Amino acid sequence: MNPLNPQLVMYEVQQKQIQAVAERLHQDSRARTILLIDKNGQLVAAAGDSAALDTTSLSSLVAGNVAATGGIAQLLREDEFTAQFHEGKGMSIHMSLVGRRIILVVLFDKNTTQGLVRLRVKKAQDELVPIFEELAKLATTQPSSPFGTEITDQDIDNLFND
Amino acid sequence: MSFINYSSREINCKLVYYGPGLCGKTTNLQYIYNKTRPEAKGKMISLATETERTLFFDFLPLSLGEIRGFKTRFHLYTVPGQVFYDASRKLILKGVDGVCFVADSQDARYDANIESLENLRINLQEQGYDLDKLPYVMQYNKRDLPNAMSIEELSAALNPTRVPEFEAVAPTGQGVFDTLKALAKQVLAELRKGT
Numbered sequence: 001m002n003p004l005n006p007q008l009v010m011y012e013v014q015q016k017q018i019q020a021v022a023e024r025l026h027q028d029s030r031a032r033t034i035l036l037i038d039k040n041g042q043l044v045a046a047a048g049d050s051a052a053l054d055t056t057s058l059s060s061l062v063a064g065n066v067a068a069t070g071g072i073a074q075l076l077r078e079d080e081f082t083a084q085f086h087e088g089k090g091m092s093i094h095m096s097l098v099g100r101r102i103i104l105v106v107l108f109d110k111n112t113t114q115g116l117v118r119l120r121v122k123k124a125q126d127e128l129v130p131i132f133e134e135l136a137k138l139a140t141t142q143p144s145s146p147f148g149t150e151i152t153d154q155d156i157d158n159l160f161n162d
Numbered sequence: 163m164s165f166i167n168y169s170s171r172e173i174n175c176k177l178v179y180y181g182p183g184l185c186g187k188t189t190n191l192q193y194i195y196n197k198t199r200p201e202a203k204g205k206m207i208s209l210a211t212e213t214e215r216t217l218f219f220d221f222l223p224l225s226l227g228e229i230r231g232f233k234t235r236f237h238l239y240t241v242p243g244q245v246f247y248d249a250s251r252k253l254i255l256k257g258v259d260g261v262c263f264v265a266d267s268q269d270a271r272y273d274a275n276i277e278s279l280e281n282l283r284i285n286l287q288e289q290g291y292d293l294d295k296l297p298y299v300m301q302y303n304k305r306d307l308p309n310a311m312s313i314e315e316l317s318a319a320l321n322p323t324r325v326p327e328f329e330a331v332a333p334t335g336q337g338v339f340d341t342l343k344a345l346a347k348q349v350l351a352e353l354r355k356g357t
Contacts, residue, residue, distance in 0.1 A: 008165045015169035040257030041221075041237060042165040042174045056204045060221045060237065064209070067253040068218070075249075146166050146173060146232050151354050156347050159226040159234060160339070 008038055008101065009139045014131050015045070021127045022047035029120035030112035032091070035105040036098075036128075037062050044102065058105075062095060066103050083121075085114065096121055098128045101136070164259050164353060172233045175349050176257055177342075180282045181264035182274035183215070183243035186303040189332035190264060191222045191238055194342060197335065198224060216242040219254050229350065236346060243278065252285045260297035260349040261286075262341055264330075265320055267302050267310035275320055297348030300327040301341045306334075 022034045026048040033048040035055060041063035043055050065084075073081050083096040094106040094117050104125065106117050165174040179187040188208065195206045204223035211217050222238040241251040263282060265275045283293050300321045304310060313329065321327050326344045330337030 007163045010165070010167040010169050012169040015167070038165055038257075040163070040165070040176055044165075054205055056223045057207055057221070060207065060223070064218060064221075064253070067256060068250070071249055071253055145354055146168065146230075151229055151350065153347070155229050156350050159229065159346070160343050 007139045014135050017131050018045045021124050025120055025124040029117045031106045031108040033107040037103045039063055039101055062105055098125050099132050102132055163257055171231055174235045175259040176237045177260045177345055178258045179240040179262045179264055181243055182266055182278040185264045185266040186332040187240035187264050188216055188220050190338050191220050193332055193335045193338045195222055218250050255285055255289050260345045262299050262301055262345050264301045264303050267304045268307055269309050269311050297352055298325050299341055299345045300325055301330050303330045303332050305329045306331045
């Protein structure tokens, strides 16, 4: 396993805990949408108004943005910029890091303020960090092959037959 | 690294197309995008300059179907090929599960291929990866051009470890899906090992 890029796994127990934190943050911050995104660009959880959003594209772009910001931090010999904020006319976006692996994204409009969002994000981060630490531990102790050794070349070939 | 979600029964993998400037990485993705069923693909995103040179990355999400009850999703990325975008290129390699090196077959691009391949190896090392241990395929693109080098020459120079290699003409799609399929296969086989 690559120590710099450990495997991310998600189990039902932790998914429910994360979802609960995201839902609570959505309520408490009066934001439109909450997204939790892996630094590699995979969506981990969403709460609030996400059905109309292209969350796959958003996840990839947010991860790219955070990666670029991390690159800038390195050049400036700064450990990391842990949060960033983009202000729009209608919508604004607040992105912050949870631990070293996850990005917490809050999309909000005039219904709330940046101050309230930041305050509630801080609380959610404190709750999320131990959950992702637990997941990181599980990833190293449990076998990470999801299909056992049963998968055949034929299974893989079938994916491309259409 | 891949993201395995046992809760929603999904596997997400990241594949990166690497290679020198103008070798056809974006064209590979465009062909895949055009030929994939609408329900199996997401939006293709290109962060490019006004002259359509890749500035940061192209992104194409594909859902290929299920293996043993797990939905498999592949996120395809290209890097900017131009030499001076190296800082951005490194970022795209973070969390990569498999690499396709797209070589430009034209003899005039021989040095650019070599340089890009060395750059790939170094940038992977910085992220803690060893190219020889990653799922990895080689594509010789632009086979239709008159100044294309022979496969033997290209293979000897670019593929000493004999990873699966494919001839391609990306705009017409020749070799494009064969390349993708071979890479996806290696990535899934790696997951099977549970590494």
